[in-house]
Amino acid sequence: MKWEGNRQSDNVEDRRSGGGGAPMLGGRNIGIGTIVIALVGGWVLGVNPLMILGVISGGGGMPATQQQAPPANDTMAKFVSTVLADTEDVWTQIFRQGGATYQDPRLVLFRGAIATACGTGQSAMGPFYCPGDQKVYIDLSFYDQLKNQLGAPGDFAQAYVIAHEVGHHVQNLLGISGQVDQMRGRVSKVEYNKLSVKLELQADCLAGVWAHHADSQRQILEQGDVQEAMNAAAKIGDDALQKAQTGQIVPDSFTHGSSAQRQRWFKTGLQTGSVQSCDTFSASTL
Numbered sequence: 001m002k003w004e005g006n007r008q009s010d011n012v013e014d015r016r017s018g019g020g021g022a023p024m025l026g027g028r029n030i031g032i033g034t035i036v037i038a039l040v041g042g043w044v045l046g047v048n049p050l051m052i053l054g055v056i057s058g059g060g061g062m063p064a065t066q067q068q069a070p071p072a073n074d075t076m077a078k079f080v081s082t083v084l085a086d087t088e089d090v091w092t093q094i095f096r097q098g099g100a101t102y103q104d105p106r107l108v109l110f111r112g113a114i115a116t117a118c119g120t121g122q123s124a125m126g127p128f129y130c131p132g133d134q135k136v137y138i139d140l141s142f143y144d145q146l147k148n149q150l151g152a153p154g155d156f157a158q159a160y161v162i163a164h165e166v167g168h169h170v171q172n173l174l175g176i177s178g179q180v181d182q183m184r185g186r187v188s189k190v191e192y193n194k195l196s197v198k199l200e201l202q203a204d205c206l207a208g209v210w211a212h213h214a215d216s217q218r219q220i221l222e223q224g225d226v227q228e229a230m231n232a233a234a235k236i237g238d239d240a241l242q243k244a245q246t247g248q249i250v251p252d253s254f255t256h257g258s259s260a261q262r263q264r265w266f267k268t269g270l271q272t273g274s275v276q277s278c279d280t281f282s283a284s285t286l
Helices: 035-040 075-097 142-148 155-174 176-181 189-218 225-235 238-246 259-272
Strands: 012-014 106-109 113-116 119-122 128-130 135-138
Touching (some): 075 106, 075 155, 075 189, 113 135, 128 155, 135 155, 142 155, 155 176, 155 189, 176 189, 189 225
Parallel strands (some): 012 106, 106 135
Antiparallel strands (some): 113 119, 128 135
């Protein structure tokens, strides 16, 4: 992936040296049901671990924290800052073309645990997005796990992680994630899991939309990059994770989609570059 020398985002907070790591209760239960996935591995893109941890209770907010930019010599922080900037450029243009204004999310680097507007985040659950503060949270050690434990190496696989979480931010701005969350308790667990799968697959598709436009405008893709992202999508499919951890596959418990589904929807966004093509909720087949 060609990223060095490109613009870096100013919307990155480095909280890896303390500040915000202590557990905290507060915020509304807004996560997507990911209990099964958490139990069988946890290394899933787009997981919101807050509900799983059972630390969310009504009310409360974020304590004030000092925002700090990552050090200039931190290559991995520079990489995610550059990817975030690229998503900002793409989604700003797409929203503008649709007559809307894109609101940039912030990306928070942390270690271990961190207080968020949604409750306590844990690095063990992988990267996640909190609608309550419109921030993407990531412990950069996840990338080592992505490579060494899941078998999904490569810088574009890493970029796919960020783009997927930003996809959740886009869903939040469009009101899609809120509509899904409103169904919690109104439908059965199995039916809600199906809605969760559609939400996650749509975020995969939106990640592909970003890659389509980023490459068209800045030629960021190199040989093998698409394969890296497709491999990552396969490794974090619900069926692959369940089989690896328990030896069993339980489709009714899926919350993110199978490997084939995640690959298919990322590829759909990549090939079309169209947000309209990412309507997983109206699709007859996922």
